[in-house]
């Protein structure tokens with residue numbers, strides 16, 4: 001596997017359990033700087049568990065994770081400091097806080113006030129709807145706006161790599177397209193993206209490379225567009 005500096009994330013032989021259930025089974029993969037990599041698989045494939053291992057929320061039982069040239073620290077806040085943010089499954093924004101307050105939570109570990117102000121401008125440029133609604137409560141946002149807020153909150157930590165867990169889930173196709181376009185802009189801005197999705201078609205269309213997960217194991221990987229052309233594979237693993 002490529003150990004050079006252009007690999008930002010290298011995962012080697014990672015396994016993770018819940019009691020006796022092996023959710024992630026000896027997974028190895030890499031992500032290069034600036035890439036959009038998709039991790040695709042049906043419900044229960046182990047996608048969320050994999051991201052939880054990378055965000056410090058779940059402790060792997062075996063394997064090695066090297067991020068930006070060093071082993072991944074153990075705790076969530078250290079991982080955020082090292083440059084990984086997660087946009088969790090189901091958005092998990094705070095309904096009783098305003099848009100602005102939700103965004104401030106995303107940068108609560110930062111002290112560089114000028115940088116924070118700049119990043120706030122950056123996320124409002126990316127998501128003008130959020131600026132319009134910055135003083136509204138999270139609960140009053142539409143599903144699409146909540147997803148935008150979750151992505152924006154992730155960006156407020158100024159990550160080197162942004163990980164997203166099924167950002168398209170439950171959203172109308174037109175909103176999904178918009179979110180995918182947003183992810184493209186984020187990657188063009190230099191942030192690496194690791195995208196977990198069940199929506200294989202959209203993710204393959206967007207990503208540079210993809211891995212297919214089946215019952216905790218990587219069963220295939222290739223350039224996104226090549227996998228997109230392989231209908232049999234898509235039906236076999238992704239339904």
Ligand SMILES: Nc1ncnc2c1ncn2[C@@H]1O[C@H](COP(=O)(O)OP(=O)(O)O)[C@@H](O)[C@H]1O
Nearest residue numbers: 018021023041042043044045046047048049050
């Ligand atoms: N908190 C949990 N406790 C026990 N088993 C879990 C838990 N979370 C997930 N699992 C199991 O781990 C496997 C992988 O789940 P998950 O990582 O959520 O998959 P995906 O995100 O691809 O749907 C599934 O068999 C699921 O039932």
Ligand SMILES: [Mg+2]
Nearest residue numbers: 047048049089
């Ligand atoms: Mg999941």
